[in-house]
Amino acid sequence: MSPHDGPGLPERSLEQLFPFGLVLDGDGLIRRCGPSLRKLLKRDLAGAALGEVLSIRRPVGLVCSRQTLEPLARSGKLVVAQVHGTQCVLRGQLAALDDERHFVLAASPWLQDTSQLQALGLKLADFAAHDSLHESLIALQSARSALDDAQGLAAALEARGKDLRSAVARAEEAGRAKMAFLAMMSHEIRTPMNGIRSMLDLLDRTELDSEQRECVDVLRGSSDSLLTLVNDILDLSKIEAGRIELERIAFDPGALVGQTVRMFAQSASDRGIALRVQCQAGLPQAVAGDPTRVRQVVSNLLTNALKFTARGSVDVSVRARADAGGRERIEIEVRDTGCGVPPAALERIFDVFSQGDSSTTRTHGGTGLGLAICRRLARLMDGDVTLERTSAEGSTFRFWCLLERVAPLEVRAALPVRVDVSQSAVRGMRVLVAEDNPVNRVIAARLLAKLGVEADVVEDGACAVERARSGEYQAILLDLHMPVCDGREALQRIRAEERERGATPVKVLAFSADVISARDTGPGAASFDGSISKPVGIEDLHAALAQCRAAASTSGEAA
Numbered sequence: 001m002s003p004h005d006g007p008g009l010p011e012r013s014l015e016q017l018f019p020f021g022l023v024l025d026g027d028g029l030i031r032r033c034g035p036s037l038r039k040l041l042k043r044d045l046a047g048a049a050l051g052e053v054l055s056i057r058r059p060v061g062l063v064c065s066r067q068t069l070e071p072l073a074r075s076g077k078l079v080v081a082q083v084h085g086t087q088c089v090l091r092g093q094l095a096a097l098d099d100e101r102h103f104v105l106a107a108s109p110w111l112q113d114t115s116q117l118q119a120l121g122l123k124l125a126d127f128a129a130h131d132s133l134h135e136s137l138i139a140l141q142s143a144r145s146a147l148d149d150a151q152g153l154a155a156a157l158e159a160r161g162k163d164l165r166s167a168v169a170r171a172e173e174a175g176r177a178k179m180a181f182l183a184m185m186s187h188e189i190r191t192p193m194n195g196i197r198s199m200l201d202l203l204d205r206t207e208l209d210s211e212q213r214e215c216v217d218v219l220r221g222s223s224d225s226l227l228t229l230v231n232d233i234l235d236l237s238k239i240e241a242g243r244i245e246l247e248r249i250a251f252d253p254g255a256l257v258g259q260t261v262r263m264f265a266q267s268a269s270d271r272g273i274a275l276r277v278q279c280q281a282g283l284p285q286a287v288a289g290d291p292t293r294v295r296q297v298v299s300n301l302l303t304n305a306l307k308f309t310a311r312g313s314v315d316v317s318v319r320a321r322a323d324a325g326g327r328e329r330i331e332i333e334v335r336d337t338g339c340g341v342p343p344a345a346l347e348r349i350f351d352v353f354s355q356g357d358s359s360t361t362r363t364h365g366g367t368g369l370g371l372a373i374c375r376r377l378a379r380l381m382d383g384d385v386t387l388e389r390t391s392a393e394g395s396t397f398r399f400w401c402l403l404e405r406v407a408p409l410e411v412r413a414a415l416p417v418r419v420d421v422s423q424s425a426v427r428g429m430r431v432l433v434a435e436d437n438p439v440n441r442v443i444a445a446r447l448l449a450k451l452g453v454e455a456d457v458v459e460d461g462a463c464a465v466e467r468a469r470s471g472e473y474q475a476i477l478l479d480l481h482m483p484v485c486d487g488r489e490a491l492q493r494i495r496a497e498e499r500e501r502g503a504t505p506v507k508v509l510a511f512s513a514d515v516i517s518a519r520d521t522g523p524g525a526a527s528f529d530g531s532i533s534k535p536v537g538i539e540d541l542h543a544a545l546a547q548c549r550a551a552a553s554t555s556g557e558a559a
Helices: 011-017 035-041 066-075 115-120 132-204 210-240 253-263 265-270 291-307 343-348 370-380 438-450 461-468 487-501 538-558
Strands: 022-025 030-033 054-058 078-083 089-096 102-109 249-251 274-279 287-289 313-322 328-336 384-391 394-405 430-434 454-458 475-478 507-512 530-533
Touching: 030 035, 035 078, 066 089, 078 102, 132 210, 132 438, 132 538, 210 370, 249 253, 249 291, 253 265, 253 274, 253 291, 253 313, 265 274, 287 291, 291 313, 291 328, 291 370, 291 394, 370 384, 370 394, 430 438, 430 461, 438 454, 438 538, 454 461, 461 475, 461 487, 475 487, 475 538, 487 507, 507 538, 530 538
Parallel strands: 274 313, 430 454, 430 475, 475 507, 507 530
Antiparallel strands: 022 030, 022 102, 054 078, 078 089, 089 102, 249 287, 287 394, 313 328, 328 394, 384 394
């Protein structure tokens, strides 16, 4: 047989089955070579010795002879060989052909990565279709492609994550800037409002003729409208920023609603509108919650009902039922015989700055903030505000919230009542006031004098700290924004000096137009005992100081 003659294996079969295979005779001479191996070496290997083409790595020390090839073929052991002149390593097995005079080395390149194909000048088509390596290479190529896609996606997600983190940081910074701006605006707007409202309060308590009384009433109504607008904007901003803090105070829900309705009685009577309130039998006498916010929601619903009712009536009903969680579900319903809510406005009636009639020719004023604020406040109290019915004959709004039932003895007054200054419960108190605004200093002094309170008024926190060392005051009122030493710093210094002297802490109230940050004193810092927001009314001032006096008396008795 000539060197170019092969065994009885058809050449086509060799190409299809073993494109990198070799047919050897018993002496280790190559009789036939697979097409892909010829392509790799760029020459025909027939007649060459196996050692001239491959460097056998395994089995170690293999010498090509029939005596070594036959046992290797029977063992089925792995053969690993380096192709001379290339980086290609073949792995396969040696098998004896049927004529028992020839052997076939069925091998394929051992590749770690599909990128090696290009380096060797090979393609997937150079491998046998049935070859497990061929299938592995296809899977490897798919996996590599999927990995590249995944890495690209991961990089895109990381970039997106950085963008989102940056956007969140910018939003948080914008939120802080917004709250700082609102705090400043709250202070700047409420400071002159305090002058207007407090002076009107003082003026109203003097002897006035009918014309003067009318002027005072007009001024009071206008200042009330402006203050309502300012409060609505600030409330909405605080809710959106998560800065609303609900109090837990015991109050009588029926009494609170009744008092709130009576605030609107004169206005309704003047317009010929019947205003009625009905409380369900068995209504809890006391629940714990935030009466100020409950009253705010009810007042807003009443304001809207009266605003949109030209004739007829406004009816308020209060009922309660036990909730599954052990709390009381307080439901307050306001029904009117007004114009109703237009169908087109039903979906947006609770949206911010939305009104039933937003045209420039509308007959009713307002910003469209009231219902949006009411709903958000109600949801903070685990409740809601809903529109139950509307038609051309009127609307029905329902406000409900979940409140804890408490003992009636814990109930406090829900609304400050008009103070008879001759019967002031704070007469004779000594109070220190720190206020940098000269108008507000005059107002504070006059209001306190009306209540029979002896007041010392200073212009900054440093003076307040110095005066407080005397220990002769039953209450200290500190404005938050003052030069030299602001209210918060003054509070910390007063408390520190009290601890050093072993003195009983005096009641210190935040007395400020900054209603947004009046309670913020920082982590670990002393807190104010309460706050009086400007513009301040004589009733609010009296109520706050009365609580200070009562608390001081209680602590004195306990001592």
